[in-house]
Amino acid sequence: MIGYARVSSDDQDLTIQIEKLRAAGAERIFAEKRSGTSLTGRTEFEALMAFVRDGDEVITTRIDRCARSMADFQKIIEAWTEKGVRYRAVEQAGVALDGSAHTKLFMNLLMAFAEFETRLRRERQLDGIIAKKAADKSKPQHERTYRGRPTTIDAGRVRHMRDVEKLGASEIARRLGIGRASVYRLLGDAGGDSHGGAAS
Structure with a gap:
């Protein structure tokens, strides 16, 4: 069983994720501080993908630790399926790569929500920037x-x-x-x- 932990920025802590993965039985954990909006530049995740073999199980705390977009997540799942690698999100009951259509639909729905959350956060950040600029114009x-x-x-x-x-x-x-x-x-x-x- 192999764990993967990820946070988006250097000021965030990986400790809680790592502890939960160890408690779930992870024998080896890949961890990094990188944005999940892209697969590019995530060296620890790339190392994980190269390391896993047929019969391994990858676990994360939540599905959005793997990726923050539907397209990236589907690429990951396809690669694991081809290798014979299982996947499970330990904090989200029912999220497991078991080949069933029901589970695949459930995971896609969760990833769709994660992608929506990312876009919503970006919109809020943009709104905040626009408001800040408007307030500063008069100064x-x-x-x-x-x-x-x-x-x-x-x-x-x-x-x-x-x-x-x-x-x-x-x-x-x-x-x-x-x-x-x-x-x-x-x-x-x-x-x-x-x-x-x-x-x-």
Whole structure:
């Protein structure tokens, strides 16, 4: 029996999940702090998938520890089914990969709810960001509390602003809403507020 524990961020604790998996009989546990919205970058889960063999049973505390989307979960279940691996969520009675149509339907319903919950949380976060930005608009720049996550800025755009528009790093940073250090990083410059410097 192999356990898998996952939380989404570094400030969350895996202890409770691990204890429950051990109590359920897990002989080996793979654990990590990674978002479940994608299978990419989840190194411990990838290791688990490579480790399991025919006759093994994978357990998690809940179904959403495996994935947060229906498509990803179905890929996982198909891979385990092909390998002859069983699956069970120890905190959710009735969630077990046993080949029955009833169980498969039940698991898909639970995963649909997990996916809905993820989307709802994102919408709430977006609503909060919009509200925060609206509240900050009336304040002077130096008094604004919302900074948010910087958007991806193309280095070519920054070089154009420096080389063609002849703007210094401070003005580029002000216009793009980023720090001067970010400007230098995008340009590959060592520092300074001049128009010159390495452009690549």
